[in-house]
Amino acid sequence: MTSPLPFHRRVEQALGNQQLRGAIGRATARKVEGRLAALAGLADADRLRDEGRRIRANALGRLDEQLTRFVEQVERHGGTAVWAPDADHAVRYLVDLARARGVKSIVKSKSMVTEEIELNRAIEAAGLRVVETDLGEYVIQLDHDHPSHIVAPIIHKTRQDIAATFKREVGATDADVADIPSMTAFARRKLRQDFLTAGMGVSGVNFGIAETGTLCICTNEGNGRLTTTVPRIHVAFMGIERILPTLADLGIMLQLLARSSTGQKLTAYTNLLTGPRRPGLDAESDGPDELHVVLVDNGRSHVLGSELAEILYCIRCGACLNACPVYRQIGGHAYGSVYPGPVGAVFTPAIGGLADWSDLPHASSLCGACREVCPVRIDIPRMLLALRARAATEGHGPWWARVGLRAYRFTAVRPTLFRLAGRLTARATSLVARDGRISKLPGPLAGWTRYREFPAMAPRTFQEQWKGRRQESGSGISSAGL
Amino acid sequence: MRLLYPSRVKPRSVQLLVTCLIDHFFPQTGLAAVEVLERHGVSVTCPAGQTCCGQPAFNAGSWNDARAMARHTLDVLSKDERPIVVPSGSCADMVLHHYETLLAAEPAYAKKAHDVASRTYEFSQFLVDVLGITDTGATGTGRVTYHAACHGLRGLGVDRQPRALLEHVRGIERCPLRDADVCCGFGGLFAVKMADISGAMLAAKLDAIEESRADTVVVTDVSCGMHVQGGLERRGSRVRVRHLAEVLASR
Numbered sequence: 174m175t176s177p178l179p180f181h182r183r184v185e186q187a188l189g190n191q192q193l194r195g196a197i198g199r200a201t202a203r204k205v206e207g208r209l210a211a212l213a214g215l216a217d218a219d220r221l222r223d224e225g226r227r228i229r230a231n232a233l234g235r236l237d238e239q240l241t242r243f244v245e246q247v248e249r250h251g252g253t254a255v256w257a258p259d260a261d262h263a264v265r266y267l268v269d270l271a272r273a274r275g276v277k278s279i280v281k282s283k284s285m286v287t288e289e290i291e292l293n294r295a296i297e298a299a300g301l302r303v304v305e306t307d308l309g310e311y312v313i314q315l316d317h318d319h320p321s322h323i324v325a326p327i328i329h330k331t332r333q334d335i336a337a338t339f340k341r342e343v344g345a346t347d348a349d350v351a352d353i354p355s356m357t358a359f360a361r362r363k364l365r366q367d368f369l370t371a372g373m374g375v376s377g378v379n380f381g382i383a384e385t386g387t388l389c390i391c392t393n394e395g396n397g398r399l400t401t402t403v404p405r406i407h408v409a410f411m412g413i414e415r416i417l418p419t420l421a422d423l424g425i426m427l428q429l430l431a432r433s434s435t436g437q438k439l440t441a442y443t444n445l446l447t448g449p450r451r452p453g454l455d456a457e458s459d460g461p462d463e464l465h466v467v468l469v470d471n472g473r474s475h476v477l478g479s480e481l482a483e484i485l486y487c488i489r490c491g492a493c494l495n496a497c498p499v500y501r502q503i504g505g506h507a508y509g510s511v512y513p514g515p516v517g518a519v520f521t522p523a524i525g526g527l528a529d530w531s532d533l534p535h536a537s538s539l540c541g542a543c544r545e546v547c548p549v550r551i552d553i554p555r556m557l558l559a560l561r562a563r564a565a566t567e568g569h570g571p572w573w574a575r576v577g578l579r580a581y582r583f584t585a586v587r588p589t590l591f592r593l594a595g596r597l598t599a600r601a602t603s604l605v606a607r608d609g610r611i612s613k614l615p616g617p618l619a620g621w622t623r624y625r626e627f628p629a630m631a632p633r634t635f636q637e638q639w640k641g642r643r644q645e646s647g648s649g650i651s652s653a654g655l
Numbered sequence: 656m657r658l659l660y661p662s663r664v665k666p667r668s669v670q671l672l673v674t675c676l677i678d679h680f681f682p683q684t685g686l687a688a689v690e691v692l693e694r695h696g697v698s699v700t701c702p703a704g705q706t707c708c709g710q711p712a713f714n715a716g717s718w719n720d721a722r723a724m725a726r727h728t729l730d731v732l733s734k735d736e737r738p739i740v741v742p743s744g745s746c747a748d749m750v751l752h753h754y755e756t757l758l759a760a761e762p763a764y765a766k767k768a769h770d771v772a773s774r775t776y777e778f779s780q781f782l783v784d785v786l787g788i789t790d791t792g793a794t795g796t797g798r799v800t801y802h803a804a805c806h807g808l809r810g811l812g813v814d815r816q817p818r819a820l821l822e823h824v825r826g827i828e829r830c831p832l833r834d835a836d837v838c839c840g841f842g843g844l845f846a847v848k849m850a851d852i853s854g855a856m857l858a859a860k861l862d863a864i865e866e867s868r869a870d871t872v873v874v875t876d877v878s879c880g881m882h883v884q885g886g887l888e889r890r891g892s893r894v895r896v897r898h899l900a901e902v903l904a905s906r
Contacts, residue, residue: 184852498837538838538842539842539843540809541806542836558714558716560716565717570716574715581707581711581720582709582723582724585706585724610885620846620848621846621847624853624858624889625846626888628884628885631680635679635685637682638686639686639689
């Protein structure tokens with residue numbers, strides 16, 4: 174999951190790309206409006222969110238029990254459930270299965286967990302063919318790109334970008350890319366053949382229902398339904414945290430998911446799959462002959478019970494990305510992780526460790542917009558702070574911040590010294606200030622003056638004036654602007 | 656939600672937690688807060704020895720440093736039992752919501768933190784919710800817009816209070832600010848460590864401010880104010896930032 178470029182370089186690239194920033198700014202603004210409108214249509218959105226949170230807390234609080242039940246039910250309905258402790262186990266299971274069944278070609282529905290375990294790379298390395306069938310993911314695959322949003326993978330691209338990709342990679346004509354309906358029709362024609370010839374369909378799972386062993390898969394394009402029903406074998410990859418105890422719980426979560434995500438009441442296709450196609454007397458006419466569920470841990474069980482456990486409540490609606498002013502400026506790729514934005518800044522280091530990801534928890538101004546919009550009220554800022562504390566303890570981060578804060582603390586607990594240090598700093602800054610401001614600060618503080626003036630310190634502190642005021646008692650107060 | 660000042664008797668006297676930024680950079684904001692409080696019959700003391708609440712260290716992850724500063728601030732504020740008024744949403748949020756967690760392993764200080772939090776108020780919150788004042792008798796001129804600083808807004812629910820106070824300032828024209836609740840990009844050390852992202856967020860905020868046609872941006876947090884003002888000055892803008900207390904102090 175690591176990216177070859179350091180975080181600040183990726184940010185620089187993103188900020189320098191006006192087209193990308195324009196596309197992301199417009200798309201996130203639309204989603205934020207859509208979410209607000211959709212939640213306004215609910216009688217009591219706040220109570221529903223409380224209920225959603227309670228359901229997730231309950232599911233995760235008894236995860237072992239829920240997973241055991243889920244596996245029993247999947248198997249009772251004729252499916253196979255396997256446990257994948259890490260990415261290697263998960264991808265190897267699929268590759269071995271494909272080989273054993275003589276599968277040459279695989280169709281895939283959109284799934285973040287398969288991005289996380291880099292499934293496509295493993296499939297292609299094994300000499301098999303895999304086709305992404307979600308329109309956005311299809312474009313990503315043709316472009317050898319990565320998704321930049323957990324719900325809208327090509328949020329960073331414009332229609333023109335996609336037209337160029339279609340012409341370059343799959344021989345689209347000008348007529349094929351004339352407008353959006355032509356482009357989707359073109360992609361549909363291309364993909365239809367793949368659906369019909371694939372030996373295996375791979376999907377993610379939005380929710381796994383413990384009481385019934387049912388998989389719930391939400392999509393907007395219908396490709397998910399084709400992927401899970403047309404090929405003879407269906408393999409679903411599910412992060413172990415995506416469990417819900419009951420179908421009644423699903424009823425609540427579905428009300429929250431699409432509204433928070435795309436502003437829809439429900440996604441256009443909400444599929445509930447329980448076991449493979451039933452043979453015999455009550456035979457079903459479609460569906461796969463074999464159903465496999467790969468339960469992906471990949472670091473999640475270490476997060477359970479830790480101060481970061483709450484991040485596993487996430488239902489991947491992407492609302493926190495859309496609301497995050499940092500994400501809105503830099504987009505998903507700059508985070509360098511499969512899961513970008515506020516949720517990714519917690520989830521990625523939580524499962525992947527801080528050694529590679531210590532910058533991510535700092536990529537937030539802690540404004541709290543993510544917590545405000547989360548459908549299950551995950552306190553992301555609290556966990557960003559906890560990760561920062563962990564990173565500091567492990568010695569990540571720049572030395573100057575450590576030394577500077579230590580020195581600041583040393584004076585701050587000694588008021589006389591604090592005043593003296595303040596006076597000395599004020600005197601020093603008065604030498605470089607012009608018209609009450611400083612345009613260039615030295616060292617690490619130069620970051621501030623790259624974009625803003627820095628104010629000169631006051632000639633007399635509040636405390637000094639306060640003392641003077643007490644002595645003169647009731648003298649007038651001048652209140653110049655900030 | 657915590658109980659407002661429990662006695663039902665409006666406090667006649669408060670302690671001011673002046674904050675390190677106001678003390679050293681914007682003393683006029685602290686003095687303006689005092690003037691407004693005194694105008695409404697509340698006498699103000701300013702406990703000696705106060706320095707910094709520790710928020711910068713806390714946000715940076717240096718919790719040992721933050722703890723030391725939190726303990727110091729609690730010692731200073733615990734010497735007397737009066738309510739505490741803070742003319743800064745983020746410092747008030749630090750005292751109210753993070754001290755107890757930070758000091759959970761030290762029962763004596765956790766208790767102090769709980770006690771201090773139960774009587775700490777952000778400035779506009781104290782005026783409106785505790786004293787029940789929305790008209791401070793202030794007058795002003797020009798076009799004024801309001802930026803809702805994040806920690807006050809989401810940490811403390813401060814939004815309606817400053818808006819109500821501004822509504823009663825005579826002589827000003829109020830202008831709506833697009834995305835008033837979107838972060839200006841300050842975030843303490845974020846503005847320095849992630850300077851480029853912060854700069855991009857600031858640019859978006861400044862665009863919205865210019866679009867509002869206001870000549871004054873009102874804030875309840877001088878840290879955001881310092882950031883926005885610095886950005887406006889760098890752009891050569893004539894728009895100025897003022898803390899709510901300063902607007903309310905002028906007549």
